[in-house]
Amino acid sequence: MNAEIICVGTEILLGNIVNTNAAFIASRLSGLGIACYNQCVVGDNMDRVIAQLAVSSERSDIVILCGGLGPTEDDMTKEAVAAFTKRRLIEDAESRRAIERFFENRGKTPTDNNWKQALLPRGAKAVPNANGTAPGIILETRKCKYILLPGPPVEMEAMFDTGIVPYLKELGNGTIFSQTVKIVGIGESRAESMIIDLIDGQTNPTIATYAKTSEVHIRVTASAESEKEAAKLVKPVVRELKKRFGGNVYSTKEEVTFEQSLVELLLSNDMTITCVESCTGGLVSAALVGVPGASDVFKSSFVTYSNKAKRKLAGVSKDTLDRYTAVSAQTAQEMAEGGAKAAGSDVCISVTGLAGPGGGTRKKPVGLVYIGCFVRGKVRVEEYHFSGDRNNVRMLAAKNALILARECILEYIDNK
């Protein structure tokens, strides 16, 4: 069984928005073990949607269309599917009531063109939309199954998980089960070389590595008659991966982000954390605060962008700044020490570097970043050279600061 994704929207063709919908749907399909060989994008244009439907229906069992279900004139995905499959559009009573309720709950009145959204091609099934007025649509024909989804990600993603995933699971033969081993501190090619024997010998389960920003995810996927059997095939491989990557594995749970695992590590060791940031300007703190419940371990932090602020807020000495400059291991060290003291925290991350574009010299080029980490009295400072533009350097610095903090905390626990 294979599927393909057609995103409908002139704004994607103009490059005004990035097509995150295709990535979301693709990752869900791959999680379900449904092959997807094609993605495409066409504009809000009846003839071109129909032309694409003709191509896609030939090569795919399931055609997923996303976008163009809105109330206005230029939304015509549903109309194109109806025309291509030669079906009339008929009002669906339940969808009409859902639209009425949607507006009632918001104390607003629908406009005339909203009722257009309750129309379905004859024989199709509506999929409820918890976050908007356009229902999704599933239409099965002899040749092909069509799934129509609204374009706004907040509507599409919720609908996909609640209404489409169960439908696709039922279509499949057998089940697949996958688990991801998430790693930091090792690059993708090194990680791959460490398990090349497992990858080469793979059939069921399969093993695949994916590089994220300063992370590597290794997905182990097995298929079997039941989920339980598939899980049984995955388990020993995950165990072997955990053995090989040891302390570099931060989680094997789908929903746990790296930042979340760090907050949990702090929490379970009864530690609080703060930051003193220069070039990252708040990105490290913001990443920690992004974790729900961070307030248990994070209370406050400082952005010390000027030298004066580094002295005043983090107690960096004038002598250190004069002798070694702001971008130095010495300054990073004093920032980490001073920040921990000022905030009364067990752990303090410091970041100081040259994000560019200007300000680089031969000795201290753009991309040079010092990251310090204080853990209960002991400080470690590391030197990094990041490439890319200002944004990228800052993003990589923030991520690697959190990774260094994890390492330092684990070291502390080991030596305790």
Add this chain to the structure above:
Amino acid sequence: MNAEIICVGTEILLGNIVNTNAAFIASRLSGLGIACYNQCVVGDNMDRVIAQLAVSSERSDIVILCGGLGPTEDDMTKEAVAAFTKRRLIEDAESRRAIERFFENRGKTPTDNNWKQALLPRGAKAVPNANGTAPGIILETRKCKYILLPGPPVEMEAMFDTGIVPYLKELGNGTIFSQTVKIVGIGESRAESMIIDLIDGQTNPTIATYAKTSEVHIRVTASAESEKEAAKLVKPVVRELKKRFGGNVYSTKEEVTFEQSLVELLLSNDMTITCVESCTGGLVSAALVGVPGASDVFKSSFVTYSNKAKRKLAGVSKDTLDRYTAVSAQTAQEMAEGGAKAAGSDVCISVTGLAGPGGGTRKKPVGLVYIGCFVRGKVRVEEYHFSGDRNNVRMLAAKNALILARECILEYIDNK
């Protein structure tokens, strides 16, 4: 003349990466006035790339392929184009020298499979790659023009702007010129309704609105024999838009971001800025530090996530926190006042709110955010209700904090 984009890469089909390359190329094409009716994605698979080339070559004058030019076995975009156009691959001496230089500069030795990257289909032209080893390729056939680009965005984007844009400009008949009027503080539908008469009457120039996060961009595009003539058509429309949107327009320059315009506004009024952030956790500061040269107006800032930190670092009174709680207009006001004092800044932005997922009540629901802005002695506080998940609420809060700062600074200047 129309173009289409084929991105080659199994990692896109699996949903492991978002296809930002397609968005980049699409926005460049639309900037050049080249119509693009189709985008598609196929995996690293010879047969399927060739099948897509057959479809695309029929309907498009220019076919742009991106990805699959690497040195390994599974990179076969070039081989597929050569096979489809029935051409042999021949080594390009200049590309071979470029690969040698690339490795020399890094003190490394190329591996055998790197030389594969110097091969071009007979009759094709290499496009230099400043950031990698795979040259781009331009191949003109009777039917169609093929442009092959490397997949890594840092290589592709630089190559596109220096090597491909000039080529496409030469192909075009006449020129197009466009300018964007960038607006904050007005939603897309209201902005559109304010200029519906201009949009309805448009032919040349055309007017289109695009919604960004809490911004609206209005692009005015004209085509003419020369760039000068096209610019002349655009000018009066831009003037009219600036008249209608007044102070809501923050820039008409392509390269100026909203954050940059705010830093420039501060700079030209000789003002410094700081922030006291709770739920945004550093996002506002990080956005300011993201602007090159921000150090002239931004020196330091505070993340005060706990009540204790709000008291200690921003001087919020215990009484205020007890009576009104941390998420209140009163607390936002004192945070803004206290932060300005602590940092010695002319302007201080404060943000306190409930980002969720937990912690909401009927009176204070998740999404409720108070933003304060202090400008030389005067504070304004606004209440916001944002929707979406924790991440979205925080992102919207950070953006709207910067927008409120702009408004308050403009008010201050007006009343001076």
